[in-house]
Amino acid sequence: MKISNLLEKDFKIVEKKKIWFIIPxxxxxxxIAVMVIFGVTTGEPLNxxxxxxxxxxxxxxxSTKLTDSTYQTYTExxxxxxxxxxxxxxxxYGLKVANIQRQGSxxxxxxxxxxxxxxxxxxxxxxxxxxxxxxxxLGEVFKIIPAVTSEGDNxxxxxxxxxxxxxxxxxxxxxxxxxxxxxxxxxLSDDRKSITFTASGVSESFVADVIKAATIDDRYSGQARKxxxxxxxxxxxLLTDALLAISLxxxxxxxxxxxxxxxxxGLSAIVALLHDIIxxxxxxxxxxxxxxxxxxxxxxxxxxxxxxxxxxxxDRIRENSKSLYYKNSTATFIAxxxxxxxxxxxxxxxxxxxxxxxMVAIIGVPSIRVFALPIIAGLLAGTFSSIFISPSIWAMWKxxxxxxxxxxxxxxxxxxxxxxx
Amino acid sequence: xxxxxxxxxxxxxxxxxxIGLVLSFCTFHIGLTTFKSFGSSIKLGLDLKGGVYAVYExxxxxxxxxxxxxxxxxxxxxxxxxxRGYSEATVVRExxxxxxxxxxxxxxxxxxxxxxxxxxxxxxxLSTVDASNNVSLSGDIILTGRNILSASAQYYxxxxxxxxxxxxxxxxxxxKATSENIGKTMAIVSTVDGKxxxxxxxxxxxxxxNGQAIIDGMADMEAAQELADQITAGQFEVxxxxxxxxxxxxxxxxxxxxxxIIAGVVGLLLVMAFLIWRYRMLGxxxxxALLLYxxxxxFFLAVLPWVQLTLPGIAGIILxxxxxxxxxxxxxxxxxxEFKGGKSMLASSHAGFKKATKAIIDSNVTTIIAAVVLLIFxxxxxxxxxxTLLVGIILSLFxxxxxxxxxxxxxxxxxxxxxxxxxxKRGKEAEQDGNANDGNxxxxxxxxxxxxxxxxxxxxxxxxxxxxxAAYENI
Numbered sequence: 001m002k003i004s005n006l007l008e009k010d011f012k013i014v015e016k017k018k019i020w021f022i023i024p025x026x027x028x029x030x031x032i033a034v035m036v037i038f039g040v041t042t043g044e045p046l047n048x049x050x051x052x053x054x055x056x057x058x059x060x061x062x063s064t065k066l067t068d069s070t071y072q073t074y075t076e077x078x079x080x081x082x083x084x085x086x087x088x089x090x091x092x093y094g095l096k097v098a099n100i101q102r103q104g105s106x107x108x109x110x111x112x113x114x115x116x117x118x119x120x121x122x123x124x125x126x127x128x129x130x131x132x133x134x135x136x137x138l139g140e141v142f143k144i145i146p147a148v149t150s151e152g153d154n155x156x157x158x159x160x161x162x163x164x165x166x167x168x169x170x171x172x173x174x175x176x177x178x179x180x181x182x183x184x185x186x187x188l189s190d191d192r193k194s195i196t197f198t199a200s201g202v203s204e205s206f207v208a209d210v211i212k213a214a215t216i217d218d219r220y221s222g223q224a225r226k227x228x229x230x231x232x233x234x235x236x237x238l239l240t241d242a243l244l245a246i247s248l249x250x251x252x253x254x255x256x257x258x259x260x261x262x263x264x265x266g267l268s269a270i271v272a273l274l275h276d277i278i279x280x281x282x283x284x285x286x287x288x289x290x291x292x293x294x295x296x297x298x299x300x301x302x303x304x305x306x307x308x309x310x311x312x313x314x315d316r317i318r319e320n321s322k323s324l325y326y327k328n329s330t331a332t333f334i335a336x337x338x339x340x341x342x343x344x345x346x347x348x349x350x351x352x353x354x355x356x357x358x359m360v361a362i363i364g365v366p367s368i369r370v371f372a373l374p375i376i377a378g379l380l381a382g383t384f385s386s387i388f389i390s391p392s393i394w395a396m397w398k399x400x401x402x403x404x405x406x407x408x409x410x411x412x413x414x415x416x417x418x419x420x421x
Numbered sequence: 422x423x424x425x426x427x428x429x430x431x432x433x434x435x436x437x438x439x440i441g442l443v444l445s446f447c448t449f450h451i452g453l454t455t456f457k458s459f460g461s462s463i464k465l466g467l468d469l470k471g472g473v474y475a476v477y478e479x480x481x482x483x484x485x486x487x488x489x490x491x492x493x494x495x496x497x498x499x500x501x502x503x504x505r506g507y508s509e510a511t512v513v514r515e516x517x518x519x520x521x522x523x524x525x526x527x528x529x530x531x532x533x534x535x536x537x538x539x540x541x542x543x544x545x546x547l548s549t550v551d552a553s554n555n556v557s558l559s560g561d562i563i564l565t566g567r568n569i570l571s572a573s574a575q576y577y578x579x580x581x582x583x584x585x586x587x588x589x590x591x592x593x594x595x596x597k598a599t600s601e602n603i604g605k606t607m608a609i610v611s612t613v614d615g616k617x618x619x620x621x622x623x624x625x626x627x628x629x630x631n632g633q634a635i636i637d638g639m640a641d642m643e644a645a646q647e648l649a650d651q652i653t654a655g656q657f658e659v660x661x662x663x664x665x666x667x668x669x670x671x672x673x674x675x676x677x678x679x680x681x682i683i684a685g686v687v688g689l690l691l692v693m694a695f696l697i698w699r700y701r702m703l704g705x706x707x708x709x710a711l712l713l714y715x716x717x718x719x720f721f722l723a724v725l726p727w728v729q730l731t732l733p734g735i736a737g738i739i740l741x742x743x744x745x746x747x748x749x750x751x752x753x754x755x756x757x758x759e760f761k762g763g764k765s766m767l768a769s770s771h772a773g774f775k776k777a778t779k780a781i782i783d784s785n786v787t788t789i790i791a792a793v794v795l796l797i798f799x800x801x802x803x804x805x806x807x808x809t810l811l812v813g814i815i816l817s818l819f820x821x822x823x824x825x826x827x828x829x830x831x832x833x834x835x836x837x838x839x840x841x842x843x844x845x846k847r848g849k850e851a852e853q854d855g856n857a858n859d860g861n862x863x864x865x866x867x868x869x870x871x872x873x874x875x876x877x878x879x880x881x882x883x884x885x886x887x888x889x890x891a892a893y894e895n896i
Binding site for chain 1: 471474496513514515516521665667668669670671672673674675676677680681683684685687688689691692695696699732733736737739740742743744746747750751754758776779780783784786787788790791792794795798799800801802803806810
């Protein structure tokens with residue numbers, strides 16, 4: 001096998017450490033460049049999700065029309081309308097729908113739509129211009145236009161697939177009464193789908209008037225609520241708590257590793273960990289992937305994974321360092337040897353974990369995918385750092401320590417010699 | 422003989438795993454009782470299953486500091502939900518004067534009020550009691566809910582009491598009222614949906630000037646707790662009224678859970694296929710252990726009361742599966758190394774397990790430390806992650822260190838002369854000796870078996886005999 005052949009070769013990883021340090025540095029540089037570009041053009045260096053930024057919500061009441069089978073269609077339709085919305089000059093507002101949930105059932109069924117503020121709009125502009133525009137656009141599409149039939153003075157307004165609640169019936173009766181003079185005897189049919197009333201001597205524009213008056217602007221068919229701001233789910237307090245807990249976890253892990261291995265191993269492991277986290281952020285920045293609250297979960301997952309990976313390599317280093325065989329070897333040699341011996345394991349473990357999370361990314365829905373992608377990036381970074389970065393740092397540290405006392409001694413003896421002379 | 426008993430043991434573990442799998446995914450109806458599958462008994466969070474929501478509106482005449490008070494109310498609601506065990510619930514502000522509460526894993530919209538209580542108005546008012554024990558309210562309102570910092574049930578001089586703590590404004594008013602009205606009664610009135618309810622009517626015994634009052638006379642601790650709950654329930658910095666209340670679908674979308682499960686199953690099958698391809702029989706052992714691990718995981722997620730599975734929780738499971746597989750890979754690579762060096766199959770397996778143990782323990786303990794810290798100091802979804810990770814790691818240690826170890830032993834006893842089936846190969850140096858010894862491999866393992874047959878843990882018995890045996894092999 002090819003991999004085994006590679007293993008037989010005497011390879012030098014620690015010696016090429018410059019390359020291993022330059023690669024992540026380049027990735028971070030690209031990420032910073034991308035962040036600057038996005039920062040200048042859109043004002044959003046990172047694509048922060050609504051969990052962090054807050055945003056706006058609108059309730060689209062669809063009443064009984066919202067069923068398991070129509071849910072998907074309506075969701076897509078609402079998303080398209082909001083995201084395609086343009087200002088009067090024909091420029092897109094650049095709105096992004098964050099998520100759509102279904103709430104209530106029967107007459108109160110509605111879509112609860114959350115969306116982020118337009119990139120360059122402040123609160124005032126959102127409230128005065130953009131939110132009303134959204135309400136209007138959605139209202140246009142979700143209007144329910146009834147059919148009007150007449151038998152003499154008896155008229156029927158039929159809503160084909162929409163059941164009226166009492167409030168809507170009252171409201172519509174009032175508006176028909178206002179539009180048609182002399183209309184009376186309003187009644188709601190048993191199936192709640194039509195209104196009957198009587199009116200005599202109707203005008204030519206009667207049908208058009210009634211349709212106009214009886215059309216249901218869907219937002220107001222149920223309990224309607226205007227679009228409004230919503231605070232972030234992840235509050236500042238929550239985020240600080242999370243960061244504190246994570247920092248404390250890192251410190252305690254460092255203490256344990258220092259205790260079981262060496263302080264140098266612990267510090268190298270933490271460097272690898274920070275590397276992985278920075279690479280994950282860079283990945284999110286470069287591809288401008290939305291950072292939602294699930295990203296925190298992805299981060300702590302990689303935190304655990306990265307430490308696990310690094311410890312396996314350091315365990316081999318610990319074992320080899322104690323071995324008589326390596327008594328006179330440099331740390332660099334031991335590190336290389338240990339990496340070589342654990343390489344097969346590192347590759348196989350990474351492949352299996354990648355398989356699982358890649359399936360989640362491929363099969364899962366978009367909301368799950370934004371969770372899986374940073375984990376994949378973190379897994380690759382974690383494998384990279386446990387092979388190339390942390391052992392290199394450890395070896396650098398060790399070999400420098402080994403050499404320093406020697407050179408100190410040499411200097412001293414030289415000094416003594418000089419003094420004697 | 423050894424072969425037979427090993428086959429039986431493998432079969433037993435296999436049957437247990439299969440029964441576990443069936444119980445995990447199938448729900449049975451036996452007579453009138455229903456045995457719900459582990460899988461369907463797991464409580465799911467808002468992101469995966471949805472729940473119920475309620476939108477409250479503040480109707481406050483006094484709108485000074487509205488923003489601060491709304492935020493304080495939000496925090497108080499969040500704490501209340503956490504203390505009731507709903508750490509995954511969310512509270513967000515909508516607009517200037519509304520709060521939206523979402524609670525997972527309940528499907529009856531009314532249930533939300535059992536958890537956070539109906540928004541209530543509380544007041545302390547002087548009262549009189551007539552001969553037939555009817556309480557009538559009289560006089561000014563002394564305190565309102567806003568003046569109460571906390572109410573808790575505790576023991577005081579051996580009796581169950583409710584301890585009240587008041588804010589500065591409340592302390593002053595309470596001090597004045599209690600010193601002027603010693604001997605009279607003071608009613609605690611809660612108004613829910615416009616209806617007054619007197620929840621307690623204690624007598625004022627002494628003037629309370631320090632803002633720390635104690636209400637006694639409760640039958641037991643339970644009654645004290647109930648009163649404390651009644652005083653705290655629905656008490657917020659602003660008056661809230663319910664605007665709407667209904668069910669809500671998962672935040673991640675309705676398909677998230679379904680496709681997530683499919684992804685998990687496909688992923689697990691692919692991992693097993695990879696392990697079997699890479700490590701043959703050892704891979705089969707790992708796959709069996711992995712299935713057992715999954716069954717145990719589902720079981721514990723279903724029975725542990727404080728588990729509520731959310732996406733971060735699933736992340737914790739993925740990580741622990743990764744580590745469970747990793748433990749197996751580490752062990753097998755070690756076994757291969759040992760075998761390559763010339764040891765017999767069983768000797769390699771013992772040495773492999775022994776050498777891998779340290780690494781596995783260290784990496785798992787480190788992760789356990791992280792999980793415990795996150796569990797204690799984390800909030801909300803971070804806790805969910807920590808719980809599943811912790812359960813997962815303990816199970817992973819159990820399956821990889823115990824189940825896999827035994828299974829490898831049994832499988833090797835069944836197929837003692839087929840190292841190829843375990844993807845074990847001799848190294849170049851050991852190969853020459855190995856060829857000469859090929860015929861001995863069987864006897865070697867039989868020799869080892871007699872030393873192991875006591876079923877003692879080899880890691881605990883000395884490894885020296887094995888090394889001696891390996892040395893003998895090289896002669």
